[in-house]
Amino acid sequence: MSQLKLEPFRYPVSFAPFPATPLVTPTNAKRRILWTRYADRLLLNPELTRALVSFQANKSMPYYRWLKYKEGFSVDFVRYILGRFKPEHAAIRVLDPFAGAGTTLTAAAGSGCQATGIELLPVGTAAIRARLAADRVDIDGFEKWLVRLRRFQFEPLKTKPYRFPHLRITERAFPPDTARAISAYQRFLGRIDDEEIRSLFWFACMGCLEDVSYTRKDGQYLRWDSRSGKSMGSGFNKGPMPDFKQAILGRLEAMLHDIRHRNGGRLSRRVHIVEGSCLGELPRLKKQSFDLVITSPPYCNRYDYTRTYALELAFLGYDEAAVAALRQSLLSATVENKAKRENLRDQYCRLQRHEFYGRAVANFDCAEGLHEVLGLLYAARNRGELNNNNIPVMVENYFFEMNIVIHELARVLTPGGHMVMVNDNVQYHGEEIPLDLILSDFAAAAGLSVDAIWVLPRGKGNSSQQMGAHGRNEIRKCVYVWGKPRMT
Numbered sequence: 001m002s003q004l005k006l007e008p009f010r011y012p013v014s015f016a017p018f019p020a021t022p023l024v025t026p027t028n029a030k031r032r033i034l035w036t037r038y039a040d041r042l043l044l045n046p047e048l049t050r051a052l053v054s055f056q057a058n059k060s061m062p063y064y065r066w067l068k069y070k071e072g073f074s075v076d077f078v079r080y081i082l083g084r085f086k087p088e089h090a091a092i093r094v095l096d097p098f099a100g101a102g103t104t105l106t107a108a109a110g111s112g113c114q115a116t117g118i119e120l121l122p123v124g125t126a127a128i129r130a131r132l133a134a135d136r137v138d139i140d141g142f143e144k145w146l147v148r149l150r151r152f153q154f155e156p157l158k159t160k161p162y163r164f165p166h167l168r169i170t171e172r173a174f175p176p177d178t179a180r181a182i183s184a185y186q187r188f189l190g191r192i193d194d195e196e197i198r199s200l201f202w203f204a205c206m207g208c209l210e211d212v213s214y215t216r217k218d219g220q221y222l223r224w225d226s227r228s229g230k231s232m233g234s235g236f237n238k239g240p241m242p243d244f245k246q247a248i249l250g251r252l253e254a255m256l257h258d259i260r261h262r263n264g265g266r267l268s269r270r271v272h273i274v275e276g277s278c279l280g281e282l283p284r285l286k287k288q289s290f291d292l293v294i295t296s297p298p299y300c301n302r303y304d305y306t307r308t309y310a311l312e313l314a315f316l317g318y319d320e321a322a323v324a325a326l327r328q329s330l331l332s333a334t335v336e337n338k339a340k341r342e343n344l345r346d347q348y349c350r351l352q353r354h355e356f357y358g359r360a361v362a363n364f365d366c367a368e369g370l371h372e373v374l375g376l377l378y379a380a381r382n383r384g385e386l387n388n389n390n391i392p393v394m395v396e397n398y399f400f401e402m403n404i405v406i407h408e409l410a411r412v413l414t415p416g417g418h419m420v421m422v423n424d425n426v427q428y429h430g431e432e433i434p435l436d437l438i439l440s441d442f443a444a445a446a447g448l449s450v451d452a453i454w455v456l457p458r459g460k461g462n463s464s465q466q467m468g469a470h471g472r473n474e475i476r477k478c479v480y481v482w483g484k485p486r487m488t
């Protein structure tokens with residue numbers, strides 16, 4: 001157990017209560033009870049801008065600019081949270097169970113913490129590993145290979161050239177010259193004898209696939225430029241595209257610049273990465289082994305990471321079956337996900353943790369606010385009113401899995417520790433799903449205190465489809481602050 005005395009939650013006295021009151025409708029009585037329960041914890045936090053809780057501020061930041069991981073939050077956000085919860089000069093243990101490209105891990109390690117991250121998407125773990133490799137790589141060797149690359153003829157081999165291992169949805173992603181140059185670059189990679197340098201040069205290629213392709217990761221979707229012949233009439237044009245040589249050299253030069261200013265080679269010793277699903281990995285962690293959790297799970301918004309990162313997954317060698325398996329293992333947030341309930345039950349049975357699992361499921365079963373909205377969504381599905389019939393199942397599975405994650409996190413948190421989570425509320429069929437309140441209620445059921453739900457000054461508009469049918473309704477974007485009471 002930690003010997004550390006953690007600071008009590010520094011309550012932001014200046015933060016005003018969130019001004020809205022919930023709409024009173026005949027169908028939201030249970031959600032209003034939840035609102036009443038947590039209304040005094042909903043605080044408007046003017047210090048939390050959207051830029052801070054998104055990747056935006058990382059875009060030009062050394063190391064983080066190597067791969068645009070748009071689902072990430074910023075280094076400054078992690079520092080902001082550490083500033084409130086990390087006692088000065090203390091090497092606390094930080095966990096991020098949805099580590100993404102590892103912002104929490106390297107930002108916390110940079111502030112002297114020990115950081116552990118669990119992440120399932122290999123694109124994210126590759127980004128973390130590349131950032132850590134900067135600690136060890138031979139900088140002069142890196143520069144030497146960069147000089148050679150500048151002179152390299154980007155022509156693929158005549159016999160047995162590398163062919164980009166496309167998935168169905170990535171076919172025709174590159175102009176022919178770019179495809180040839182990527183192929184030639186693989187030949188160049190084969191010549192690099194230093195494994196660390198080769199892996200960074202390989203990662204640079206993955207990092208610029210989007211730039212040199214006809215695709216753009218845009219909000220929810222992977223958009224296709226009309227020049228690809230695949231844009232389905234949208235007429236989208238992403239503007240001038242760099243050729244591959246220009247893009248890869250630019251990326252490697254930026255990497256060299258960042259590596260030269262590396263953090264004295266200390267980050268990698270403080271970061272531990274686990275590649276896997278947090279649903280399977282959290283149960284392996286010892287109880288009370290972390291002082292602070294900083295995380296942002298996938299949102300319950302149908303966003304499909306395997307689609308957005310299809311080019312990178314193809315590059316990593318994922319075929320159709322592997323992509324489908326990966327999608328299913330991710331937290332259920334797409335309409336394609338099937339329930340993981342039975343697998344989870346079997347897992348906890350094998351671990352002989354029936355009691356823990358039974359308690360978590362019971363807390364899920366009596367979440368009245370959630371079941372109120374699920375009932376409405378299932379009824380709308382039965383009347384054929386949803387644009388996708390799997391939405392209620394997706395929402396149910398999302399909460400079922402998040403509830404297990406929250407119970408596990410409550411277990412691994414040390415008394416006096418805190419958990420900070422970024423998430424968005426969502427709305428389906430005009431029904432608000434107050435994730436902030438429902439998840440906070442799960443946290444309370446798991447033994448945590450709901451210290452604050454910081455609301456960002458600007459929420460999110462509902463989708464245009466929903467707006468047409470149900471009117472404009474700004475949806476809260478929040479940062480939840482939960483604490484684990486000290487033992488008395």
Ligand SMILES: C[S@@+](CC[C@H](N)C(=O)[O-])C[C@H]1O[C@@H](n2cnc3c(N)ncnc32)[C@H](O)[C@@H]1O
Binds near residue numbers: 069124299305
């Ligand atoms: C909102 S992103 C987190 C981004 C991260 N905060 C950053 O700054 O890079 C959510 C992440 O959860 C990951 N994820 C989804 N399901 C998971 C699971 N079952 N186990 C671990 N990670 C998962 C996704 O791949 C994604 O990278």
